[in-house]
Amino acid sequence: TMVEVVRRTAGEITIPFTVGGGISQVEDMTRLLRAGADKIGINTAAVRNPQLVSDGARRFGSQCIVVAIDAKFNAAWGEWEVYTHGGRTPSGIRALEWAKEAERLGAGELLLTSMDADGTKDGFDVKLTRAVSDLVTIPVIASGGAGNEEHFYEVFTEGRADAGLAATIFHYKELTIGQVKGHLAAKGVEIRS
Numbered sequence: 001t002m003v004e005v006v007r008r009t010a011g012e013i014t015i016p017f018t019v020g021g022g023i024s025q026v027e028d029m030t031r032l033l034r035a036g037a038d039k040i041g042i043n044t045a046a047v048r049n050p051q052l053v054s055d056g057a058r059r060f061g062s063q064c065i066v067v068a069i070d071a072k073f074n075a076a077w078g079e080w081e082v083y084t085h086g087g088r089t090p091s092g093i094r095a096l097e098w099a100k101e102a103e104r105l106g107a108g109e110l111l112l113t114s115m116d117a118d119g120t121k122d123g124f125d126v127k128l129t130r131a132v133s134d135l136v137t138i139p140v141i142a143s144g145g146a147g148n149e150e151h152f153y154e155v156f157t158e159g160r161a162d163a164g165l166a167a168t169i170f171h172y173k174e175l176t177i178g179q180v181k182g183h184l185a186a187k188g189v190e191i192r193s
Contacts, residue, residue: 002070003035018066018111018153025046026055026102033060036088039167041111043068044084046093048099057106062138065109067102072093072115078130087115095128096135111165114144121169129159141165148182150174156189167186 018176020041029040038099040060046053046067052116065090069086071080080095099110112132114125122145141153141164146166155161169175184191 003031006032006035006037007121019067022069025052026059027058029056029075033064039064039066039109041066041068043070046102047084047093048084050101053102053105053107057108062106062108063159065107066111066112066141067105067107067109069095069102069132070109070113070115072127075147080131083115087113087118099132099136103138107138108141108174109141109162111141111143112161113165114142116144118143120145123151124146124155124159124161124164126154126159129155129161133160134163139163152180153184153187153189166180 002022009017016038018039018041020043023029023032023040026043027031028085032040040056042052042065051067053067069154070083073079076079077094082091082093082095082098084091084182085088099112102110112129113182114128117123117125124142124145129140133140141163142159143165144159146152146164146169152164155164170177181191
């Protein structure tokens with residue numbers, strides 16, 4: 001079913017897109033990339049089997065492999081912990097260590113979701129994003145918490161994110177992508193047109 005959805009989507013849109021969810025082996029990646037996906041996103045499967053990141057990167061190139069990291073602040077540790085299964089299950093893995101390891105394994109990008117900020121519309125977790133962005137050399141996509149245009153500006157400048165992901169504000173037409181891009185351009189942030 002997912003392969004057919006990817007095939008139909010690839011036939012309708014002209015922008016690159018990433019597919020994730022339920023991908024646990026290189027063969028899954030092969031089917032989805034052949035169907036038209038540009039990149040593959042993995043989270044739980046990568047935590048369970050880090051070799052999957054290396055195998056995917058070796059087979060398709062690092063640019064095709066996005067490791068998604070769902071992170072939540074662990075007060076006992078004084079830092080962030082990786083969560084799996086859609087952000088529901090603590091892994092016992094420190095997020096900063098996992099980000100560095102994912103890069104070492106061959107990930108081409110990190111999709112970093114703050115479970116603390118997700119759904120709040122109070123802004124991205126700039127501190128988490130900055131910590132990861134300063135640690136790795138691959139692009140970091142910030143996710144979780146976007147509520148207005150200024151939140152994107154903050155995560156790009158203070159958080160040093162390479163991209164920002166938002167869902168609710170766009171799905172419910174609270175903002176348009178054009179409004180966000182216009183705001184960022186007006187503040188001197190380099191963006192793709």
